[in-house]
Amino acid sequence: xxxxxxxxxxxxxxxxxxxxxxYHQVTTIMQTISLSDLLQIEPDTGLKVECDxxxxxxxxxxxxxxxxxxxxxxxIEPAARITxxxxxPVGMGLGGGSSDAAAALLGLNVLWGLGLAVEELAVIAAGxxxxxxxxxxGGTALAQGKGEQITSLTPMPPxxxxxxxxxxxxxxxxxxxxxxxxxxxxSDGGVTRQMVQILTAGQFVRxxxxxxxxxxxxxxxARLYPELSAMCRQVADQGGPAxxxxxxxxxxxxxxxxxxxxxxxxxxxxxxxxxxxxxxxVPPEKCGVGSLPAGN
Numbered sequence: 001x002x003x004x005x006x007x008x009x010x011x012x013x014x015x016x017x018x019x020x021x022x023y024h025q026v027t028t029i030m031q032t033i034s035l036s037d038l039l040q041i042e043p044d045t046g047l048k049v050e051c052d053x054x055x056x057x058x059x060x061x062x063x064x065x066x067x068x069x070x071x072x073x074x075x076i077e078p079a080a081r082i083t084x085x086x087x088x089p090v091g092m093g094l095g096g097g098s099s100d101a102a103a104a105l106l107g108l109n110v111l112w113g114l115g116l117a118v119e120e121l122a123v124i125a126a127g128x129x130x131x132x133x134x135x136x137x138g139g140t141a142l143a144q145g146k147g148e149q150i151t152s153l154t155p156m157p158p159x160x161x162x163x164x165x166x167x168x169x170x171x172x173x174x175x176x177x178x179x180x181x182x183x184x185x186x187s188d189g190g191v192t193r194q195m196v197q198i199l200t201a202g203q204f205v206r207x208x209x210x211x212x213x214x215x216x217x218x219x220x221x222a223r224l225y226p227e228l229s230a231m232c233r234q235v236a237d238q239g240g241p242a243x244x245x246x247x248x249x250x251x252x253x254x255x256x257x258x259x260x261x262x263x264x265x266x267x268x269x270x271x272x273x274x275x276x277x278x279x280x281x282v283p284p285e286k287c288g289v290g291s292l293p294a295g296n
Contacts, residue, residue: 138287
C-alpha cells in the first residue's frame with residue numbers, strides 16, 4: 001500500500017515552562033500541508049526500511065523504530081518492506097520524520113492485521129517523538145503536554161501557504177533551540193487559546209489568524225542565526241508579508257494574499273539560495289487514518 005506522510009506547520013507554538021522530567025510543557029496548533037513524503041509498504045520476510053536518501057535508510061530511521069514498537073505491541077515479529085520517497089526537506093521544522101513514523105504505524109497496523117484503534121497507536125506514537133501522535137489524525141489540531149496530547153479542531157479552510165527553505169543546516173537543532181530558551185520566551189498559552197476560539201467558532205479570517213501566528217523559538221533563531229533575521233528584514237523592508245518560523249526552524253512560512261505575492265517573494269529571496277514553494281493546507285480526511293487505502 002501507499003500512505004502519504006504530510007508535513008506540518010505550527011500556527012502557534014508556546015512554551016509554558018520546563019517540566020520535572022526535563023522536557024518542556026508546550027501548547028501548539030498544528031496544521032498539515034500538501035508537501036508530503038510517500039511510504040510504500042509491502043509484506044516481506046524481515047524488516048527493511050529503504051529511502052532515496054541512503055543516510056536515512058535502516059535502523060536509524062524513526063520508521064524502523066515505529067515498526068519495531070508496533071510489532072512489540074502486537075506481539076509479532078516485524079516483517080515488512082518500507083520504502084520512503086522523501087519530498088519534505090530534512091531538519092527544517094516540518095515534522096517529516098515524525099510524519100513518516102505515523103504513516104508507518106497506520107500502514108503496518110493494516111498490513112499486519114493488528115486492528116489497533118488510532119488511540120492505541122497514539123500511545124505507541126508518543127513513545128517515538130512528541131509530534132508523531134498528531135500525524136495519526138492530521139488536519140488542524142491542538143497539541144499539549146510535550147506535544148503528544150492531541151485535540152482535533154475545526155479544520156481550517158483551504159489556504160495557500162508559501163514555504164521558505166533557507167540554505168542552512170543546524171546540527172542537533174531541536175535540542176539546541178530548547179537549550180537557548182529563557183523564561184522570557186515562556187508564555188501562558190493565551191495566544192493559542194485565542195486561535196482555538198477563532199477556529200472552533202468558525203470565524204476564520206485570514207488577517208486575524210495571521211496576526212496571532214506565534215513561535216517561542218523566533219527570538220532564539222534571530223539570536224543564533226543572523227542570516228535568517230537578515231532575510232526577514234529584507235522582506236519586511238520591501239513591504240512584504242511577515243515570515244513565521246516552522247517548528248524549531250530554520251524553514252519559514254507565510255500565508256500569501258495571492259500567487260503574485262508568492263512569486264514576488266520567490267524572486268526577492270533568490271539571491272539567498274532559499275527554496276520557495278507554494279503549497280496548501282490539507283484537511284484531516286486526506287491525512288492520518290483518512291489517508292489509508294479505501295476498504296482498510
